[in-house]
Amino acid sequence: MRLLPFLLFLLPVVLVGQPSLFDVLHADNDTVVFRIETDWNGLVRRKMDKAYQPATVHLTLGDSTLTFEAKLRSRGNIRLEVCQNPSLKLKLRKDELLAAGFSDLNEFKFVLQCTNNSLGESYLTREKLVYDLHAVYSNYTHRTLAVGLDLGKGDTTKAFLVEHDEQMEARFNAKVLEVNKMSTRGLHREAYVNMCLFNYLILNTDWHVFNLHNLKFVCPEGTNDFIPVPYDFDYSGFVGAHYAVPREELGISTIYVPKWLGKRVTEDEISSAAAHFLAQREKTEALINEHPCLHKRDQKRLLRRVSDFYKLLENEKHLLKLVE
Template identity: 30%
Template structure:
C-alpha cells in the first residue's frame, strides 16, 4: 500500500495559553430532553437492515465524484414487519473507497425528509455506513473505538451496529449479509453539543480548545492512532461551540489505529514506527495540571471501557485478551509520572516525528 503524505514541521510545541471547558457524557442528557435527535443512537442493540440496489453499478462507482444510486432500505421491525424507505446511496471515503483496498466501499445514506414517525430513522436525514472492508472483524473493532470515546466526552460521534443484507436489484449477484455500523451525522453531532460546523483549515493546535485538544491527543495515543491532523482536518472535525471562543476537535475514522488491528494499516515512514501498534503521542506539550484533568476522565471511564470488550459476544477471545493488555499498557503509562514525561512530553525519543503534520492519504 502506497501512502502519500504532505508533511509540515511544527514550529513549536509548547502551548503557552490554556483554554477550554469540559463536557462529560452526563451533560448530553439535558440537551437530549430539549432536542429530539431520534431513537437510532439511543441504544446499542444490533439492528437488521436490507439494502436493495444495483450492486455492480454501486461497486464500480469509486471515482473522485461518485453518483447517487437509488435504493430501497428495509428496516426489520419486531411487530409490524419490514419498513421500506426509498433512499439514495453514494460511495464515500478515501482509502477504503479504493477497490484495491476494500471489497465493499463505505456508503453515504441519503434518507427522505418525510418518514414514518415510528421508524428508527426518525429525524435522520444523512448517515454514513461503515461497511465490511477486508474483514468483518474490523467493523466491531472500530465500532468499539467510537463507543470508547463516547465514554470520555460528548464531543464524539455516536455509532450503531447493523447486520445488513445487500440485495442486487438486477438479480445478477447473490445477497451478501455482513455487519456494518451507522455513524451519526456531523450536523446532528454538532447540534447535540450546541455547536456549529467549523470548516476553516490550517488552524494550528495551539488555537484549539486546550482541554478537548488534549483529550483527543491522549485518546489517539491510547488507541495507537497517528492518522490524523488538525490543520488539514484529516480525520478531525472541528466544532464552533455556542458562546465559545476556541474550536473543539472531534476525531473519527479509526481503522488505521493499532487497537483495531487492520492488516492493511501501516504507519507513515516519517513517524519512524515499527507498526501501528507502537504508540506515538502527537499532541502539544500541555501543563501537568491539564494532563491530569484529562487522565482523570480516562481513569473514571476505565471500567466501562474494559466492559465494552469483555461483554461483546462478537469479538474473538484472543483479540479481547490482546486489547485489554494494550489498554493496560496505556493506563500504566498515565499512572506513572516518569512515563508521562518521557512518552507524552518528550515524545518517547521521537519529538521530531511526533511533530509531523499529516495532511492525508490518497
C-alpha cells in the first residue's frame, strides 16, 4: 500500500523527492514497534561474527501495516562481549521501500537495552538523553528515536534508532568521510572545540580523533570543513554503565572524573565555546528535569554534574587551565 499522503502529513517541511522511512518515523516522534521475524537465538550465538541473516520486518504506521524483507546482523564491539542484547543493524529492501512511498535509504542502527532488567533500561534512557543533549549544543548531531523491538520472545525489548551515515549525508547535504586516520589540525576549529567541551561535560573520554574512535566526520558540500560528530556514549559518566572504565593512560580512576582531551585549543577558542555552552544552560537543565523516563536519583546526579560544569565555565581562571 502506498502511504505517501500519510507521510507528507507527518513531515513538517517540504522534502526533495520521497521522504525516508527514518525521516517519517522521526517526524512522527512516537514510539514505533519493529516486529522482526528472524532466527534470534542463532544471531545471539553468532553475534561476534556480525554476519547478516534473513529477516522479515513488520511496522504499523497509522492505520497501515507494512512488511519488508530484510537482512539483520549484530553490531558493536564491547557491548557484544558484555551485554545480554547486542546492538543491531538492519537493511530493508530498497525496492520495497520505494514501492511503499519512501526513499531508498534503507539502513537502520539499533541500540538495545544492555540487559533485560531495570538497570539495562536505565543505561538506554541515559544514553539516548546524551544524544538529545548533544543537539542542544551542536547543529551536527545524530538524530535518535525510541523504538520497541518485538523479536518473537513474548515481550518487547526497548531500544532506540541512531541515524545512519546515509541519513546524515542526505540531511546535511554532506559526505561522511570514509578515512582511517584524521588529524585535529584538519578539523573545523569551532566544531572541534564544541565536541571536546561536550564530551568533557558528559564525562566521556572514550573517543579519539586520530583513529576515528567513536567519531564521524561530516564535510558539507561546497566546503572543506571537517566536522566531528561523536557517538556511542555508553562509556561516559553520564550513562554510568557498570562495564565502563577509563583508559589507564588517562590517569583517572573512574569514568566520573572529568578529563579534558582537547589538543592545541587556544584560550580564545575555549572562551568562545564556553560562551555558547553558557547560553544553553536553561535548555540543558530543562531537558534533564523534564525527561519522563529518567530516575530521580539519576536526574539529581546529572544535574550536579551540569552545575559543576557551569561553575567551571563561569570561572575564567579555572576554564583556561584546561588548555594550559
